[in-house]
Amino acid sequence: MKNKQIKILLSAPRGFCAGVERAIEIVEKSIQKYGSPVYVRHEIVHNKHVVDNLKNKGAIFVEELEEINDKSRPVIFSAHGVPKKIPEDAENYKMTYVDATCPLVSKVHREAENLNKAGYHIILIGHENHPEVIGTMGQLPKGSIDLVQNEAEAMEYKTNPREKLAYITQTTLSVDDTKEIIKILKDKYTNIKEPAKEDICYATTNRQMAVKNIAKKCDMFFVIGSRNSSNSVRLVEVAKKSGCQNSQLFHSESEIPFDQIQNSNTIGISSGASAPEILVKDFINELKKKFSINVEEVEIIKENVVFKVPNKLN
The missing domain is CATH 3.40.1010.20 (4-hydroxy-3-methylbut-2-enyl diphosphate reductase, catalytic domain)
Structure with missing residues (x-):
């Protein structure tokens, strides 16, 4: 099995978008400024790796403000945005809040x-x-x-x-x-x-365009991302519609289907806007243990969008 030659077409742009980078930075800077714990209402972005990493740094994730026992601690609203009522509730509780909505x-x-x-x-x-x-x-x-x-x-x-x-x-x-x-x-x-x-958004459009560009050349396509990540699930659909029927979401509980990859000559890889690049690297490294890999990154557009964090955290 070791020396089967496999070509990887690496879709670019992929992975973190500016809104996700900003949201993660808001949680990290809030912990630096206010100490831990800081609370985050809903997963800051839809990715287990990111959430676990922030938990280790001192973030506590809740679904609703009512779950926060110590209302003197700050709360951060996730990148997905919240109904108007949530900041109003936070003010009624006299809570400090930071809005990480993209x-x-x-x-x-x-x-x-x-x-x-x-x-x-x-x-x-x-x-x-x-x-x-x-x-x-x-x-x-x-x-x-x-x-x-x-x-x-x-x-x-x-x-x-x-x-x-x-x-x-x-x-x-x-x-x-x-x-x-x-x-x-x-x-x-x-x-x-x-x-x-x-x-x-630009990131969704660009990632879908990049997948479309290479999917038809692939025997298999992997999108690295979480099951509850809308943009990741859409990328799998796009890959299928663009000519690679064997396209799948690779999430935190997935196992690499080495036997299927063994029967492929070219596989495509992309990642959702909330998936960190380390997950892509880990995936490729696992493949390198079994196959002889040639990686070609196919970039269709350069992204240089950056969103600033709120002034109160600087």
Whole structure:
């Protein structure tokens, strides 16, 4: 088995985006500034490796503010964003809080508020129960925003024909699937208002484009990331649709399918926006133990986006 030659096409860009880097830095700087523990409401980003690493440094993860016994300790809101009610609750508890919401998610929140003020009824394209969707819908009064998850729901969607209508989207969706949903809505509601600039974020778009670029050349494709990471799960779908049927998510409990890899000549690797590069390196190192590996990084675009952490942490 040792010397089977395998080519790895390494998708670039991959891995951490600017919003994830900023969120992790916010937790680390909060621990430096306030000491430990600091609390984090919801996983800061959807990756077990990152979460475990921050736990070791002094972060405690909770789902709700009520779980925090010592309200004198600071709390950080995750990169996915939170409903309006959460910062209000924190203020009522007199808690110090730091908001690590990705600036591109905050942009969608502001967009939703502005549309609502301008009298629009809003359709949010996204996945039910994803924290980002809960956060975005939680910016507005109940009933002023509806969720559409797929083409079938877009077909069935009904609203008051006299209503001014606008749509916004979750930032981590499949670019191609979302286009189809938008097309259905535009055909039905010719006056529907669209975002001035697409809501799907640059990192999601770039990572999907990079996977599309190489998937058809691969016998197998691995996306390294967590099961609850929307952008990672989308990358697997994109790889399949782009011509590599044997595409799979490689998460913290996955085992490397060496026997399947043995039957492959070329495998593709990418990683979700919340997956650290060390996981990609570890994966390749495991393959090197069994096979003769030739790695080629295929980069389609350089990313140089950086988001600053809040001033109070500097």
